[in-house]
Amino acid sequence: MTRTHSSKQMHLAAHFPGVNNTTVWTDPRSGSQIDFASFEHLARTAERGLFDYFFLAEGLRLREHKGRIHDLDVVGRPESITVLNALAAVTDRLGLAATVNATFNEPYELARRLASLDHLSGGRAAWNVVTSSDAFTGENFRRGGFLDRADRYTRAAEFVATARELWDTWPPAGPDGPPGAPHPFTHRGQHFDIAGEFGVERSPQGHPVVIQAGDSPEGREFAASAADVVFTRHGTLEAGRAFYADVKGRLAAYGRAPDDLKIMPGVTVVLGDTAAEAQERAAEIRRLQVSPQNAILAAEQVWGVDLSGHDPEGPLPAVDPDPHSDLVQGRVGVGDPSAVAERWRALSRAKGLSLHQTVLETTARQSFVGTPDAVAGQLTEFVAADAADGFILVPHLTPGGLDEFVERVVPLLQERGVFRTEYAGTTLRSHLGLPEPVRKG
Amino acid sequence: MTPSDPGRGPLHLAAALDLPGVFDAAPYTELARLAESGALDFVTLGDSFARHGPDALAVLARVAPKTGRVGLVPTVTTTHTEPFHVQAAVATLDWVSHGRAGWHVAVSATEAEARLFGRRRVASREALWREAGEVADVARRLWDSWEDDAEIRDAATGRFIDRDKLHHVDFTGGTFSVRGPSIVPRPPQGHPVVVVDATDGHTRETAARHADVALVRAASPARADAVRAELHRRAAQHGRRPGELRVLAALVVDLGGGEHAAQPGHGGGPLPTAEGPLYRGGPVDLAELIATWHGAGAVDGFHLTPVEPRRDLERLVNGTVALLQHRGLFRTFYPGATLRDHLGLTRPANRYAALAGDPT
Numbered sequence: 001m002t003r004t005h006s007s008k009q010m011h012l013a014a015h016f017p018g019v020n021n022t023t024v025w026t027d028p029r030s031g032s033q034i035d036f037a038s039f040e041h042l043a044r045t046a047e048r049g050l051f052d053y054f055f056l057a058e059g060l061r062l063r064e065h066k067g068r069i070h071d072l073d074v075v076g077r078p079e080s081i082t083v084l085n086a087l088a089a090v091t092d093r094l095g096l097a098a099t100v101n102a103t104f105n106e107p108y109e110l111a112r113r114l115a116s117l118d119h120l121s122g123g124r125a126a127w128n129v130v131t132s133s134d135a136f137t138g139e140n141f142r143r144g145g146f147l148d149r150a151d152r153y154t155r156a157a158e159f160v161a162t163a164r165e166l167w168d169t170w171p172p173a174g175p176d177g178p179p180g181a182p183h184p185f186t187h188r189g190q191h192f193d194i195a196g197e198f199g200v201e202r203s204p205q206g207h208p209v210v211i212q213a214g215d216s217p218e219g220r221e222f223a224a225s226a227a228d229v230v231f232t233r234h235g236t237l238e239a240g241r242a243f244y245a246d247v248k249g250r251l252a253a254y255g256r257a258p259d260d261l262k263i264m265p266g267v268t269v270v271l272g273d274t275a276a277e278a279q280e281r282a283a284e285i286r287r288l289q290v291s292p293q294n295a296i297l298a299a300e301q302v303w304g305v306d307l308s309g310h311d312p313e314g315p316l317p318a319v320d321p322d323p324h325s326d327l328v329q330g331r332v333g334v335g336d337p338s339a340v341a342e343r344w345r346a347l348s349r350a351k352g353l354s355l356h357q358t359v360l361e362t363t364a365r366q367s368f369v370g371t372p373d374a375v376a377g378q379l380t381e382f383v384a385a386d387a388a389d390g391f392i393l394v395p396h397l398t399p400g401g402l403d404e405f406v407e408r409v410v411p412l413l414q415e416r417g418v419f420r421t422e423y424a425g426t427t428l429r430s431h432l433g434l435p436e437p438v439r440k441g
Numbered sequence: 442m443t444p445s446d447p448g449r450g451p452l453h454l455a456a457a458l459d460l461p462g463v464f465d466a467a468p469y470t471e472l473a474r475l476a477e478s479g480a481l482d483f484v485t486l487g488d489s490f491a492r493h494g495p496d497a498l499a500v501l502a503r504v505a506p507k508t509g510r511v512g513l514v515p516t517v518t519t520t521h522t523e524p525f526h527v528q529a530a531v532a533t534l535d536w537v538s539h540g541r542a543g544w545h546v547a548v549s550a551t552e553a554e555a556r557l558f559g560r561r562r563v564a565s566r567e568a569l570w571r572e573a574g575e576v577a578d579v580a581r582r583l584w585d586s587w588e589d590d591a592e593i594r595d596a597a598t599g600r601f602i603d604r605d606k607l608h609h610v611d612f613t614g615g616t617f618s619v620r621g622p623s624i625v626p627r628p629p630q631g632h633p634v635v636v637v638d639a640t641d642g643h644t645r646e647t648a649a650r651h652a653d654v655a656l657v658r659a660a661s662p663a664r665a666d667a668v669r670a671e672l673h674r675r676a677a678q679h680g681r682r683p684g685e686l687r688v689l690a691a692l693v694v695d696l697g698g699g700e701h702a703a704q705p706g707h708g709g710g711p712l713p714t715a716e717g718p719l720y721r722g723g724p725v726d727l728a729e730l731i732a733t734w735h736g737a738g739a740v741d742g743f744h745l746t747p748v749e750p751r752r753d754l755e756r757l758v759n760g761t762v763a764l765l766q767h768r769g770l771f772r773t774f775y776p777g778a779t780l781r782d783h784l785g786l787t788r789p790a791n792r793y794a795a796l797a798g799d800p801t
Contacts, residue, residue: 025594025601026594026596034536034625034626035536036506036536036537036539040506059624060525060624061620061624062607062622062624068604069602069604069607069622070604071600071601071602071603071604072599072600072601073601074601075592075601075602075607076587076592076602076624076625076626077624077625078529078532078533078536078537078625079526079529079530079532079533079624079625081499081530082498082499082502082530082533082534082537083502083533083536083537085499085500085502085503086502086503086505086506086537086538088466088503089466089470089503089504089505089506089507090506104523104526105523105526106521106558106560108490108521108557108558109490109521109522109558112490112496113496113499115495116464116495116496116499116500117499119464119465119466119495120464120465120466120495120499120500120503121503139618139619139620140525140619140620140621141523141525141617141619142523142524142616142617143523144618178462192559193559194556194557194558194559195556195557195559196491196553196554196556196557197491199490199491199492199493199494200464200494200495200496201462201464201493203464291599292599293598293599293600294599
């Protein structure tokens, strides 16, 4: 063994395959996205690999395209916290992270649900705080309506602060007996005006782990002030290092140490026995991810017009994009459609590519492609170079998409001395090396 | 027997697992397994935002993988919650339990609960139950918003779903609206089992329209029978058959005494108390009471809330239930897999699937 105990340790999490075209459903090995057995398989695999946590996304409105339900990717998923409570029964140490929107929930109820998960899992709960603002999603909720971008973050920040106030109302249980009485809470703020007594005793972690995703300056500041983990999308070493330095640099202003916030990019991994085989498999996965129909859809998202009559194996549309289109609902839009269209046209001209080939060519490459040894080396380098504290793996297959990584890469990371060989503690906070939250009475 | 009475069907039994102030999963799991060993139809866990305890639906989701057959029915309130989230959570409980979920519908009527949310003033119970009925209504629509065979995985056309089999529900109620469809595919039971406590007058309309199981806190079989007849009559007005609604007498039970220790002075029958009718006595006499009420056709079964769950549920299962089984009055194993199977309720047809066949 070449273990060096001084090496910076890596954290690993697994994301349940999502409802976008990263997830391949045409593969014969692709199983149900809704049966509990699929969640159980992935969670047990993650726990076998000694992962820090298992991560579920959230759906609040099915995506629509041209006013109809989007049908080309996986559609439908269960409600996260309920699935995680069930997974707590079939796992023992694995952290359980739920994505829950701060715009379409209320602090008392959500703080209660998260604290309940923390109790029922013996201290393994995490909350990925997201915000949204669109009236489209709001059509499913009492709250309805639109929240502007600035208010999304002030609401989310006040939401997290309020949840922490509620979690702090109970004193911890003593070693020999029940806790003392809770103190009542009163919170009056811009978004919430609530008071009463919180019904859930202080949970094993004190506060469930808070995860935040979002790369905007507001998002970074929010993470630095309030989050324990940041879920980023910075896939390259250089971009990762810049993001890492920026976010960690914001912590001191909040009296926090650099280690108090873990930065974990979402990444994809493709393995092969040789580098060439891994590249071939990666290309094949991309071909499965981008069907001809998906390519048309991707072009519609850029052009903002109906291209259903367009031949995917023909050239790109001749017209210019419509920047004011509302063709696509319920997903993140394309930043600058005209610029994207120009890039695609240049690529298509230079290489003589059809629309389908152009979309394939511009589809993001998998983050890490290679032999298990090469991938283990790259992951280790990423962490050692302060481009990340660890990774959230996003498999492309349900439910077996994590098997190979756990069997072939995790042992190599352990040999390198950068990943745990057993769980040292029982709580997610202990896996992540996060400090106990300070109770504000 | 009233003309609408479907006659005496199989006996149904359910028990409450409430353990105030218990946050660990283990005691709930233990009790649910005990109930399952007695082949009970379902267990319930009460809830309110003012309660000292964990979220009830969370607890029963935690229990689901550790049990195999018993139905799991948490209370979920409708006043300060989002109808869309409520139906998704209940549908998900049905998925993780392979078709064993129910939902005990309740409202939040106090000023203290309203202050925990700061969104709405306290409303009258009548208004809250009107809203609860609408929430149950939209939940069932959302459970139907995916047809069972909507997922097609057709590689040739690149389509994962047949989107003609997903439906906007476009529901507008008095206090909320929901566009739909649900985020969760149609749950295994089609509709998880909806339970309503129909004891109070203002809950009966919701029970008659939307409940699969109605609970009636009644101290005598005559009282239970009268409420049951009213529920069947009202259900019929909404085009429902009486056989679609199970009515269970809800009793609090204290089995702290000996084998035959029904409290003297009330002939073994329940006493009215603030918490509802209380049966205090032994497991043998309770079996007698159950057999008598059910035999008279007054109720389809019982929902029993033990005053001391750890003690009384054991006595209930190993005493009362064992005796009823011995007399051939209660099942000794689960012939079916889902809660609807246990209750003898059919899997509901999808309202939108019927429309899809209609060219207009």
